[in-house]
Amino acid sequence: MSTASRRRAYTGPILFSYGFRPFFLGGAIWAAITAPLWVWSYLVGDGWLSREWHIHEMLFGALAAIVAGFLTTAVPNWTGRMPVIGAPLAGLFGLWVAGRLVMLAPGLSPMVSGTIDSAFLIVFAVVIWREVLAGRNWRNVPVCLLISLLALGNLVFHLRPDFWDTDIAWRVGIAAIALLIALIGGRIVPSFTNNWLKAQGQAPSARPESRFDHLVLLATAGALAAWLVSPASLISGSAMAAAGALNLMRLARWSGWRTLKEPLVWILHVGYGWLALALGLLGLGVFVPGVPPTLGVHALTVGAVGVMTLAVMTRASRGHTGRALAADRSVQLIYLLINLAALLRVSAAAGSLNPALLIASVIAWSLAFGLFAFTHVPMLARPRPMVARQA
Structure with a gap:
């Protein structure tokens, strides 16, 4: 079967x-x-x-x-x-x-x-x-x-x-998730982008799985391995900064700006952009005293993880339940809230932890995931809609 x-x-x-x-x-x-x-x-x-x-x-x-x-x-x-x-x-x-x-x-x-x-x-x-x-x-x-x-x-x-x-326990977890985003995100972001561009009658963007993509993945894995062992060393700082730059170059090759008409697609690019930014901030924090390590950590966890998970969840929920692959207003609000949560959390971590910014970030985070749960219950807990047959 x-x-x-x-x-x-x-x-x-x-x-x-x-x-x-x-x-x-x-x-x-x-x-x-x-x-x-x-x-x-x-x-x-x-x-x-x-x-x-x-x-x-x-x-x-x-x-x-x-x-x-x-x-x-x-x-x-x-x-x-x-x-x-x-x-x-x-x-x-x-x-x-x-x-x-x-x-x-x-x-x-x-x-x-x-x-x-x-x-x-x-x-x-x-x-x-x-x-x-x-x-x-x-x-x-x-x-x-x-x-x-x-x-x-x-x-x-x-x-x-x-x-x-x-602290190595959570660094192991974060490293595993960051590599999953780099690996699987590196497949689905250009794939979904190309599918959407083709549907619009446009030429596709750069193809995934090139030698450059393999280089970026190896560099990211190496940088995260160095960060696991010694997050404050010059070696890990340099490797993370390089990995951030390489992932940013990889993202640019996928031409996300060509998908601004469809939030379900461009949000994937935003999520991957948070990954590149987070890696760069973690590297920068080693060399610049005014950049605390928590800045990069929260850009990765709230930014890359939060945005990318909601991007995938909203798209997969629609695709696998027979809904149209288009973002309605509630989904667009989810995307706005999770990016706002990331910006506020990174801002709160930039200096001494600001309680007001922390609370505002948590409210935006909870509203984003809560709104997903509330609006997607009909999709997740009910049967797939039946398509009416043509007479």
Whole structure:
């Protein structure tokens, strides 16, 4: 039975008929909730939720769910194998929910909470490895490696061995996500751009997968590896600055300015632009005392990650549920809010942490993800609309 036939034969709950349905919805809701919860705890000073909890739930909680939604939907198309749907998908989503609950529950031992929370990313990595290897889809082995790296970062967070810097856990997670954006973004941004340009009767932009693209990916991987080991060294600073410049050149080759009529396309270019900017800021921070490391980190997490995830979520939700690939006003507002959140958060990190800018950024972030969840429930939790047949 083909992938499409398997989906058509599925008669269970609609929410578990595609990986993107539960994980996009769950990830968006969690992203909208966790940021204000942490800021409230931070500003009130009650210590209920720590900085470490905030970082963990953004990277290994909300973002991990969105990545899972994308890959459990995309991998069957890459490999031609049966999709993970129904009870297996519900079980995988249940592991993610269990992780969120134990990370909030007071009084649990670190071993118990760490074991339960780590299970989701480990099982998810095993699922992706199984599908890619069984489908002999060697091109996407790097994706498997990056998901494994994300799972490893989560394990390090919970283990916290004395001989490692505790911050290395979130640096591992951020590095894995940044490379996923560079790798997968480098495929979908020019592909979707070319498809849109062709539909408009225009010549396509630069093709992906050129030698230059491979050079950029290698340079980005090398820079992030140096940043993992020694984020303040001259070597990592130089490598990150170079990687930022190379990614900016890569982005320019895709001619994003030619897609300004369609927000679903140009937002992908904006998201990738945040990646190039973040890498450059992380490199600049090594050489310029007035540029704190948090500037680049938040340009990457709130900017590149926030913008790119919402760009992919809005497009994939429409494409896989039979809607027109066009951004309505609510989607355009989502894009405006998430970019505003990134700008405000980077501004807040530019000097001493400004509470007003921090609160404004969190409000914009939560509204962006909350608006996605609210407006996309009909797409994610209901059947695909039936197309009326011609008489």
